[in-house]
Amino acid sequence: AQSVTQPDIHITVSEGASLELRCNYSYGATPYLFWYVQSPGQGLQLLLKYFSGDTLVQGIKGFEAEFKRSQSSFNLRKPSVHWSDAAEYFCAVGYNNAGNMLTFGGGTRLMVKP
Amino acid sequence: KAGVTQTPRYLIKTRGQQVTLSCSPISGHRSVSWYQQTPGQGLQFLFEYFSETQRNKGNFPGRFSGRQFSNSRSEMNVSTLELGDSALYLCASSFYLWASAGELFFGEGSRLTVL
Numbered sequence: 001a002q003s004v005t006q007p008d009i010h011i012t013v014s015e016g017a018s019l020e021l022r023c024n025y026s027y028g029a030t031p032y033l034f035w036y037v038q039s040p041g042q043g044l045q046l047l048l049k050y051f052s053g054d055t056l057v058q059g060i061k062g063f064e065a066e067f068k069r070s071q072s073s074f075n076l077r078k079p080s081v082h083w084s085d086a087a088e089y090f091c092a093v094g095y096n097n098a099g100n101m102l103t104f105g106g107g108t109r110l111m112v113k114p
Numbered sequence: 115k116a117g118v119t120q121t122p123r124y125l126i127k128t129r130g131q132q133v134t135l136s137c138s139p140i141s142g143h144r145s146v147s148w149y150q151q152t153p154g155q156g157l158q159f160l161f162e163y164f165s166e167t168q169r170n171k172g173n174f175p176g177r178f179s180g181r182q183f184s185n186s187r188s189e190m191n192v193s194t195l196e197l198g199d200s201a202l203y204l205c206a207s208s209f210y211l212w213a214s215a216g217e218l219f220f221g222e223g224s225r226l227t228v229l
Contacts, residue, residue, distance in 0.1 A: 094212075095213075100208050100211075100213045
């Protein structure tokens with residue numbers, strides 16, 4: 001069965017520091033990969049997505065992610081974190097012939113220290 | 115352009131009751147998906163509708179059902195509520211048939227508390 005793992009439940013970084021959130025997936029073929037962000041009391045907002053092609057994808061709010069097939073990973077990065085980035089981040093996988101059904105990881109809650 | 119609208123935003127029910135949640139997708143979007151979000155289980159897919167037809171269904175008991183109307187608005191129903199049904203129910207809409215083609219837009223959710 002397909003699965004998505006986000007190993008870090010909580011991460012705390014200082015404002016201005018770099019950030020990397022980890023995501024590993026389990027799927028036989030090339031997946032469609034997404035990162036979403038959820039602020040308290042809000043729905044999910046798409047940060048970026050990978051379908052094919054260049055393995056380094058750029059997203060909104062200065063985020064980027066790199067697809068590494070050999071490691072089954074799709075880690076999210078940001079060079080300099082802002083206090084407003086504090087939120088919960090979800091990695092998700094979509095599949096061929098699965099319509100708009102996504103499988104989500106458990107999420108990583110990011111806290112930003114001033 | 116209005117986003118995905120979910121109503122009600124908050125509701126409290128007691129065990130054994132039933133509940134209906136509503137989702138109005140972005141204008142022009144024909145795909146509507148529902149997800150349940152809980153602290154213990156995270157985000158889990160419930161079902162997806164496209165042009166009034168259920169395309170995919172997650173691993174939930176038959177107490178969870180849904181439908182989509184000709185105007186693409188969708189409702190989900192949970193009958194015989196259990197304490198474990200307390201959750202944030204999120205609706206997402208898309209213009210496209212496939213997740214690979216475009217973005218899912220999420221509503222702010224309906225937070226259900228079962229007492």
